[in-house]
Amino acid sequence: MTVLGFCELRVTYGDHVAVESYNDILHSGEWVCVIGPNGAGKSSVLRAAAGLIDYTGSVAVDQKEIPATSARWRAQHIAFVPQSPLIPHDMTVEEYVLLGRNPYIPYFGVESASDREIVVDVLHSLDLEGFERRKLATLSGGEIQRLVIARALAQQAPVLLLDEPTSALDIGHQQHALELVDRLRRERGLTVVSAMHDLTLAGMYADRLILMHQVVAWRKEARPKC
């Protein structure tokens, strides 16, 4: 079943073209890694899918075009881990991961007990138990990165977009975080698109690799039609 489809995606910033004619079709449980040097357009592909930038062409999640969806709907269907997240230093770990439940909380509402349980589960699965009341300022770079992934997992969205998710993690934690994503993908059919520069890690987890080079995507198999 097609979960995420890109068709003739084109992203520009003023006169600068960042992505040109990007096509792809992702099925449930699939993991695609977009690799390539900085500035090749990897992040722009993810940000277009997250509804953060304007583009031409088509990006659809569950057959719904991204610009036609509400922010709330998108956040229930797509979780996005940015490359350099903004960290409010005196927020606690629990408060931060709870932000992932935002798309399920009514506009004027507050989180429910089940939202809190989900946060506890996610923290547990990312080895962040006991960190609940710690301030973000006291965490290491690696802990922060796991925390951002934890927030994305708390969204319980079927699509996960990871923009350089492991750059600040040591090897052990890199493996651990990606293993967890991999397990969720197998157990719950999570669809993952990650932008990565580490080819070894990319090769370990991805079903397919897409190389972005000078705004154009290259791949081993045939370019999917749309």
Next chain:
Amino acid sequence: MTSARGGSRLWLWVVSSAVILLVSCVLGLMIGPAGPQWWRIPLELLDRIPFVNIDSGIAARDWTIVWQIRAPRVVLAAIVGATLSLSGASFQGVFRNPLVDPYLLGVAAGAGLGATLVFALGGSRPTDWLIDPLPLVSFGGGMAAVFFTYMVGTSFGKTRSNISLVLAGVAVTSLATAIQTFVLQRNNDVVRQVYAWILGRLSSATWGDVRLVLPYVVVSTVVLLMHRRLLDVLRVGDDEALALGTNIRRVRLIVVLAATLGTASVVAVSGLIGFVGIIVPHAVRLIVGASYRKVLPLSVLLGGAFLVLVDIPSRVLSDPAEIPIGVVTAFFGAPFFLLLLRTRETSS
């Protein structure tokens, strides 16, 4: 149950802040340049509670001074302080900028310009209108000022600089003040009317003033407090808040509207009182952290207490004359603001 503990801790803060506000109000009622001896006043207040009978020995005319003159002033100071602090905290949240407050954003200047136009162009305002146009027009002026400040302050590239927003506010304030001066020069018959309005009349507050602002302030306060969770979501930045499912434009618009409504309506009765919107939210952050779930409700309570307390020296220090309360708040606020600016500069 860490979460439950966090929740009850907030309630503990709310209850203690409410007690502080109450004590401040009683103190405010007790101290003044005239009226009965201070220690008799709490007795009289207790006496007013049903089934409690205490002879406070206060003459009826002294009680008139306390209840008809001092009390509305205390209540109005509490309302104004609470509203300015809440609006300040909300503006800081929605612009993710710790340096803004309703005055620095130009709201007060815009509201003042709006009021000037009403006086100057409206001629003699009919007093039998169903709705007094003055608060509405000054609200419009305040909104326009925030809008321009935001447009100018964020037009310097994608990366929003805290300082550029403050500078834009300064520029918009100057422009609004310049237009106001121009209009006043052409309509010098209304100068005193306008200045009496701008400089405020907290010193001559009446229960009528309290009734005038209360509906606007209640709406503004309820709307802002209901956004406390969403302001926390905004703390991770526009992109991430959007990716987390927040309609950031709508949140920003509603919060700015509500905070401006609150500010413009209290400006209408209290005049220019600066820095409250910066001092109080930051002091609250120092105590309980930066989460808007705590900062907003505590700013309401402690902001009210702050202005009630500050109003006491403003009415007794040079008895029987008044020191404008804006002078007292600026005396405390300006050094605080510079300190804040300095710590922000060194930490970034």
Next chain:
Amino acid sequence: MRSVLAHRWLAVDEYSNYPQEAVDLGTKLSGYEPNIEAISGYTPDLVIASYDPGSLVQQLGELGVPVYLADAVTTIDAAYEQIENIGLLTGHAQEATDLTAQMKAQIDEAVAGVTLPAEPLSYYHELDNTLYSVTSNTFIGSVYSLFGLRNIADNVEAGNDYPQLSAEVIVSADPDLIFLADTKCCGESKATVSARDGWGSLKAVANGNIVELDDDIPSRWGPRIVDFVIAIRDAIAALLVNS
């Protein structure tokens, strides 16, 4: 600020609204920031100003235009002197002397017209609706002093002659007379003062001893001082009749 040529007014500033002839000139020269060029454009032989906001005297002097500075006065006698000086400068010395003599006579008559009670009556003079007032050290205060009235604003610290009073101070002082010099600026009246919270119990309100003045008359030390004095006399007379 007035510019004259022999017997003829050339121009007045925007605040000079009395007598009607001044308004009819239609010359809205700036009062707070006088424009030297605009003034000299009228080629006046004399400029009269109530104060020098900067270098008015010096600059007009360089253009050969003399300026008479009629500074704000604090006594009625000083006002007479200014009126006579202006008469002298404009070639109306005799009329000016006659005018001041007539003013003196009218004021003396007004003051003599009431028998003051042994206990001095107290008063509150309101400049605007944020309760700014005056002390006895001001010109306005000196006029009330003619009648031996006691000013409730008098115990402020020295130097603050236009204090903003606390409402509770006014109410607790309970003045016998209230004079409103904010009827034009701020629309205050007997009715609005009586309706203020806590003011209903005041003697002046209960007995109707509130005087609605034209804002301009007490604050301008011209021939209309007489009107001000008579208004005070009438108020005292009315109070004494009723009590």
